[in-house]
Amino acid sequence: MNTSPFGSRDEAAASALPDFADVLRRYGGAPPQAPVTAVPAGAAGLPLDAGFSTRATTILAFKFRDGVLVAGDRRATAGNLVVYDRADKVLEIDRYSLMAIAGVPATAWEMARMLEHSFQFYRRSQLQEMSMEGKVRALSRLLRENLGFAMQGVGVVVPLFAAYDEAAALPRLYFYDVMGAQFEVTDFAASGSGSPSVRAVLQYANAYGPHPLGKMDEEEAVLLALRALDTAAQNDTATGGVDRHGRIYPVVKLVSSRGIDTLPETILAKAYQRDLQSLPKNTLILTETAAG
Amino acid sequence: MMEEPYRWVEAVQARREYIEMQLAGGSPIAAVSCTDGVLFVTVSREQRKLFEVYDRIAMGAIGHPGDIERLRMSAIEVASAEGFNRSVQDVSLRRLAAYSLSPLLKKAFEEIYGPPFLARMLFVELGRNGAPDLLLQLDYDGAFRGNAGGGAVPGEPFAVLSGKTHSARQMEEYLRAKPLAGLTAQEVLPTAVEAWAVGHLALNAEPGAALPDAESVAAHREEQLQGGTLEAVLLDRNAPAHAAFRPLSLKGALKSGNPLVTPKKDSYSGSK
Numbered sequence A: 001m002n003t004s005p006f007g008s009r010d011e012a013a014a015s016a017l018p019d020f021a022d023v024l025r026r027y028g029g030a031p032p033q034a035p036v037t038a039v040p041a042g043a044a045g046l047p048l049d050a051g052f053s054t055r056a057t058t059i060l061a062f063k064f065r066d067g068v069l070v071a072g073d074r075r076a077t078a079g080n081l082v083v084y085d086r087a088d089k090v091l092e093i094d095r096y097s098l099m100a101i102a103g104v105p106a107t108a109w110e111m112a113r114m115l116e117h118s119f120q121f122y123r124r125s126q127l128q129e130m131s132m133e134g135k136v137r138a139l140s141r142l143l144r145e146n147l148g149f150a151m152q153g154v155g156v157v158v159p160l161f162a163a164y165d166e167a168a169a170l171p172r173l174y175f176y177d178v179m180g181a182q183f184e185v186t187d188f189a190a191s192g193s194g195s196p197s198v199r200a201v202l203q204y205a206n207a208y209g210p211h212p213l214g215k216m217d218e219e220e221a222v223l224l225a226l227r228a229l230d231t232a233a234q235n236d237t238a239t240g241g242v243d244r245h246g247r248i249y250p251v252v253k254l255v256s257s258r259g260i261d262t263l264p265e266t267i268l269a270k271a272y273q274r275d276l277q278s279l280p281k282n283t284l285i286l287t288e289t290a291a292g
Numbered sequence B: 001m002m003e004e005p006y007r008w009v010e011a012v013q014a015r016r017e018y019i020e021m022q023l024a025g026g027s028p029i030a031a032v033s034c035t036d037g038v039l040f041v042t043v044s045r046e047q048r049k050l051f052e053v054y055d056r057i058a059m060g061a062i063g064h065p066g067d068i069e070r071l072r073m074s075a076i077e078v079a080s081a082e083g084f085n086r087s088v089q090d091v092s093l094r095r096l097a098a099y100s101l102s103p104l105l106k107k108a109f110e111e112i113y114g115p116p117f118l119a120r121m122l123f124v125e126l127g128r129n130g131a132p133d134l135l136l137q138l139d140y141d142g143a144f145r146g147n148a149g150g151g152a153v154p155g156e157p158f159a160v161l162s163g164k165t166h167s168a169r170q171m172e173e174y175l176r177a178k179p180l181a182g183l184t185a186q187e188v189l190p191t192a193v194e195a196w197a198v199g200h201l202a203l204n205a206e207p208g209a210a211l212p213d214a215e216s217v218a219a220h221r222e223e224q225l226q227g228g229t230l231e232a233v234l235l236d237r238n239a240p241a242h243a244a245f246r247p248l249s250l251k252g253a254l255k256s257g258n259p260l261v262t263p264k265k266d267s268y269s270g271s272k
Helices: A009-016 A020-027 A105-126 A132-145 A147-151 A195-208 A218-235 A265-278 A284-291 B005-023 B065-085 B093-110 B165-176 B185-203 B214-227
Strands: A059-064 A067-072 A076-078 A081-084 A090-094 A097-100 A160-165 A170-176 A182-184 A188-191 A251-256 A259-262 B029-034 B037-044 B050-054 B057-063 B119-125 B134-138 B144-146 B158-161 B229-236 B245-247
Touching: A020 A105, A020 B065, A059 A097, A059 A160, A059 A170, A059 A195, A059 A218, A067 A090, A067 A097, A067 A160, A067 A170, A067 A218, A090 A105, A090 A251, A097 A105, A097 A251, A105 A132, A105 B050, A105 B065, A132 A147, A132 A160, A132 A170, A132 A182, A160 A251, A170 A188, A188 A195, A195 A218, A218 A251, A218 A265, B005 B057, B005 B093, B029 B057, B029 B119, B029 B165, B029 B185, B037 B057, B037 B185, B050 B065, B050 B229, B057 B065, B057 B158, B065 B093, B065 B119, B093 B119, B093 B134, B093 B144, B119 B158, B134 B158, B158 B165, B158 B185, B165 B185, B185 B214, B185 B229
Parallel strands: none
Antiparallel strands: A059 A067, A059 A188, A067 A251, A076 A081, A090 A097, A097 A160, A160 A170, A170 A182, A251 A259, B029 B037, B029 B158, B037 B229, B050 B057, B057 B119, B119 B134, B134 B144, B229 B245
16 A cells, blocks of 8 residues: 555554554454444344343542542442442542443443553653543543444443542542533532432532531541442442441542542441441441341 | 675665664663662663653663654554553563564564664563563664573673663673672662763773773763763562652762652653
8 A cells, every 4th residue: 555664644643643542443452333323212132221231330429628539339230130249330540530430331441441541551652641631531532432332222331530630739520421521520429320319418418517528527528428328229229238248348439639549448347337336226227237 | 686685685784884873872771670670770961761661661772763762652552552452461571572573673674675773772671579570672673682581691680772882791791790689779870870881981982992990980970960861760669550660860869878769740650
């Protein structure tokens, strides 16, 4: 085709401003894409309801005094079936940013991997860190590229993205819709099947609690997150609660100027324990939890 | 010309002389294994010469900036694609050099109608789980030798790169005579910088000359540091997964007692 030893013009353009997706297209391994057409309900082929594909459920994030807290339960479901009770829905992308996922894990984990690798590729090839704006847009683009699958009902992902913006010295929190629009959040965001409960809890705490979410210290914030997830687990079968025997606790991560901290199980176990002791023991919910 | 093998050999030989001449002025690079990782040192005038390639792999190069850039990008692309498609554990310097970069360099070098790469590279890979580090030199014709065996200096905890062969030999001779085992990056740094000075002095000396004495090495080092920038990178054994590549801030680090400092907010050292 082009016999010039200097390569084609396309090659020159690609090497000047390489993008990790372009690299994958050249070396193989680019994520598959589906045409953007909806499958009509009841059509032969793929069923539209959630019954056959694994879904990860409830995630939440809110800003507190030191940064952003991001938490997720551990359950993945397919219809009425609990597929997995140790799913990790809060995924670290790099030292200062993470993504929490609700939706189809197959797509979401691949998106997280794609983001992680593209940010690193950018840093290594361009000798500078990608800007906050660039990182936020990168996830947006992945969602838009996934639109075909989303419309066929097989790859819907509705993520949250939290990061510490080093340039502005501010914590940032965004949520996305299925088509990839990003919305920056001032207080809190939740996604997944248990999100109505979580939203109600966070809204209540923010508006009527002792102080707004943004003023909470780390301990208060962690307690609120655990209570919100607990409430969601009570109201939504697809949200997993705490399994003390299996020592399965929600995943809680804090994003701040220090980077990302993952709270160890022991801290979460203690927080639950303290919470139980500080409340009256005669309510149905609490006795059940305590027995568990 | 292909029907006349003799002329092809002649052309390749001429091209070899041309490239050697182009590389002859290149500022040397020294890499030394130490307890906390691999220390990479050079003195640069304008462009950076030390780069991150992948999680545990870094490179230094001398030659034409444009060619270095193409090879650097190629190495990063191959490593990143492999790391994404398989896993980070599957990216290895041995495979990167032997199956990807070496054939590319050899092809460009021997296709005498096209341009060769004017570049000579030194790659370093941190050993996993206590395995020795791999230090590998890769030349413009695709030839490579590493310290892991099969090369000229198996098992040695250092590798060097220079514009001229006798300069590289002198640097190796100098480092071979130094006790390097069990030292930290901090302790190895002065030796590595001296090795650089030995190599740089040799660029203007006759091949076969004896090693310069310590005083002239120190004087040359001081003189060169006035005009250039001491560039040093620690490929950190103890850093979290993606942050092994750590450019060092060397203000005062050469004076004893001043610790090596990694710059807190370096534009390219961040991430995990």
